[in-house]
Amino acid sequence: MSMGDASDSEPVNNAEAEVTPPTSKRRRKKSMVWEHFTVEAVAGGCTRACCKLCKQTFAYSSGSKIAGTSHLKRHITLGSCPKLKDQERKHLALTSGTKNDGDTTDLPTKRRYRYSGYANAAFDQDRSCNNLAKMIIVHDYPLHIVEQPAFISFVESLQPRFRMVDVNTIQQEVLTVYQSEKVNLLQVFSSCMPGRISLTVGLWMTNQTLGYISLAGQFIDTDWKLHRRMLNFMLVSSPHSENALSEAIGVSLLDWNMKDRLFTITLDNDCSSHDIYSANLRDHLSNKNALMLKGQLFVVRCYAHLLNVVAHDVIASIHGIIYNIRESIKFVKASLAREERFAEIALQREIPSSKTLSLDIMTQWNTTYLMLLAASEYKQVFTDLETCDDNYNEAPSPDDWKKVEVVCVFLKLLYDSANAVMAAAEPTANIFFHEAWKIQVELTNATLSEDPVVSEIAIEMHEKFDKYWKDCSLVLSIAVVMDPRFKMKLIEFSFSKIYGADAAKYVKVVDDSVHELYQEYTTQPLPLTPAYAEQGEPSNFTANGNENNNRLPSTPISTGDGLLDFDIYLSEMSVNHSTKSELDQYLEESLVPRIQEFDILNWWKLNTIKYPTLSKMARDILAIPVSMVGTGSSIFGSGTGSRVLDEYHSSLPPETAQALFCAKDWLQYLPTMVEPPPSSNAIVKMEI
Known part of the structure; x- marks a missing residue:
């Protein structure tokens, strides 16, 4: 009681x-x-x-x-x-x-x-079994949890009437959940996706020679909300092969009724093979899909992957020094007496730092950067500790600390850029141009430094970053042109910093590409959904509320001021004068003020009637996933390269592995499954 x-x-x-x-x-x-x-x-x-x-x-x-x-x-x-x-x-x-x-x-x-x-609360065996399958999917529990005695006892204590199922039955239930959610998602795609879809492609290796390709689709719906959904998790014999990848993409597009709606694909492959990789993919897929702008935007490299690769290269350039710093921090934290002694020396030296020494997670380069940043402020304390403690001999030298400081400057560039991307309320494609061109300028200038330590690190970083810039600057530039706060003006400004006297030539390339892409949207528009057609149709009413039948009156109405001929002249001018295109009108209008709360998708939603064709183009461009890292996930982790499937998932039948991975992604958008992520949730959760 x-x-x-x-x-x-x-x-x-x-x-x-x-x-x-x-x-x-x-x-x-x-x-x-x-x-x-x-x-x-x-x-x-x-x-x-x-x-x-x-x-x-x-x-x-x-x-x-x-x-x-x-x-x-x-x-x-x-x-x-x-x-x-x-x-x-x-x-x-x-x-x-x-x-x-x-x-x-x-x-x-x-x-x-x-x-x-x-x-x-009345007991239902089938409903309970379905919820059990969803629990296993969402929380990555192994299927054989249903045979674990402790779990069985726990369930019996809650509901003695539930008949625990075996592994085969729960596996079938997982497949049932997958099929049900797939049907729901197909309905969403057919009713809420008016434009094209862009894909992200991830590679998963197993402990065998086989691997998996994961495909996720990103699009902007009829209400101008951004979404990303897992589409397929497919077993392939050679995941790094262009043929296997193009085949997987083709099968996926056909499976989801999107064979004519592919816009771009985003990869995280090594930059050295990007040119060949991109060309082969275009060749394989161009026969089945109408690629926009002759395929120049088709293959996009993941920006997060670039940051990770460059950061790890920078860290590797001083790996010996970082090892000493790690060992030094371990030594200090090994006992309370040493920590107190360290703090006492810092107090005597009057070091104002409020940073706390901490060890890094070697797979997350941001923690290494923060470890170095804190340790460098206590460099003199480490030196003093070495003189007064015979057991400690790992203190870096003054030259070592100088290299650490230089490395921290470069890592800060990458660190700030990664945080800016992750903090974006909407991870639309336009936000990446700002980050990329600023780093490009900084690294270009650093390669000219007279300090050999600075120039040596900068040259190595710039080599990879410059390759990315050449590969992806066009898609990044076109995306930022679709931002009404910048348009072509930011292109002109930033290119003058990067290219100097040659800037005009590169600006023209972007301007010509934007106009060419716009022409493709005017001549080959995608079929409109009813909801979108309503937004895009000319209004039957003018701004003052009078009905507009889109034709001139047969007899001009005199205004009574003796300017009847003038009225006729104006009418003839309005008929004969060829109006400017939506794109030119958009580019010539004043820039929208830059405010922190600006919502680019909402701006285009409000201006869809004004720019019916250009808004279709903007919808597809802004939906390009320049980063493969989803909202709420960390760029700093190891999840942007080829990932390794654990032994358990590698042993599952391919259809079960796909059901688990895809259904987990889909179920997270159901409010009954998982609480929504923090306010930075930009990939909107679509209830289906």
């Missing part, structure tokens, strides 16, 4: 056949059980709880002893009450196939939610 149950009741002293549980001015019965029971007084000063529906009675109090309410709850929730079970059966028959949690009409509306909570 719980304390709460005991406080819910008071002795019943009257002898009425049936009474409502007494109410105190200070305390009221809080248990919802009392919506279904009344209290009857019986002989000997005892009371019994009577079910309002089936009239069965249960012991409640005997003198001063209270029996509690647990047994009463079981009567309601476990389906023991025959009347309640019958009501629930009728209720389910009325509401089957809907999501309404409504209740039977004979209960007061005020109590409907409470009652439905009890009624929906």
Whole structure:
């Protein structure tokens, strides 16, 4: 008996056949059980709880002893009450196939939610099995959890009536969940994706010679919300082969009814093979898909992968020094006495730093940067510690610390850029141009430094970054042109910093490409969905609310001011004068003020009627996933290169592995599965 149950009741002293549980001015019965029971007084000063529906009675109090309410709850929730079970059966028959949690009409509306909570708790073997499969999918539990004795005992303690399934059955249930969610997602694609789709391609290696290719699609829906969804997780014999990749993409597009809607693919392959890789993919897929702008935008390299590769190269350039710093921090943290001694020396040296020494996670380069940054502020303390402690001899030299400081300057460039991308409210393609061109300029200038330490590191970084810039600057530039705060103006400004006297030539390349791409959208528009067509159709009303039939009146209406000829002249001019294209109008208009809260997708949503064709182009461009790292994930981790599938998932049948990976991605957007991520959630969760 719980304390709460005991406080819910008071002795019943009257002898009425049936009474409502007494109410105190200070305390009221809080248990919802009392919506279904009344209290009857019986002989000997005892009371019994009577079910309002089936009239069965249960012991409640005997003198001063209270029996509690647990047994009463079981009567309601476990389906023991025959009347309640019958009501629930009728209720389910009325509401089957809907999501309404409504209740039977004979209960007061005020109590409907409470009652439905009890009624929906009735045991359902199939529903429980389905929820078990979803739990396994979402939380990456192994399928054989259903055979683990401890888990079986736990489930039996919650619901003895549940018949635990075997591995084969739960595997089939996982496949059922996958198929059901796939059907839902297909419906979403058909109704909510008016434009093209861009893919991200990930490689997963196994402990065998086989591997998997993961494909995720990113698009902007009819309401101008950005989405990314896993499409396929396919077993291939040679995942690094262009043929295998193009075949996987072709199969996936056909499977999802998108064979004519592919816009770009984003890869994280090594920059040295990008040219050949891109050309082969274009050749394989161009026969099946109409590639925009002659395929110049087709293959995009992952920006996050570039940051990781360059950062790890910088760290590797001083790996010996970093090893000494790691060992030094381990030495200090090995005992409380050493930490106190270290702090005492820092106090004597009057070092103002508030940073705390910490060890890094070697697979996450941002933690290495923060470790070096903190350690460099205590460099003199490490030197002093070495002179006063014979057990410590790992202190870096002054030249070592100088190299650490230079490395920290370069890592800060990458670190700040990565954080800016992750902090973006909407990871649309336009945000990456800012980060890329700033780093390109900084590295170009650093290669000319007279300091050999600076120039040596900068040259190595610049080699990889310059290759990325040459490969991807066009797609990044076109994306930022679609940002009304910058348009071509930022291209002109940034290119003058990068190319100097040759800037005009490169600016023209971008301008010509934007116009050429726009022409493709005017001559070969994609079929419009009804929702999109409504937005894009010319309004039947002018700005002042008068009906516009899109034709001139047969007889000009005189204004009474003697300017009838002038009115005719204006009418003829409006007919004969060829108007500028949407793109030229957009580019010539003033820039939108740069405010921190600016929402580029909402801006295009509001300007869709003004720019019906250009908005289609902007929708596809802004949806390009320049980074393969999803919202809420860290760029700094090891998840942007080829990943290794663990031994358990490698042993699963390919169709089961695909069901687990894809369904996990899809289920996270159901509010009943996982709580939504923090406010930085930019890939909008679409309920389906």
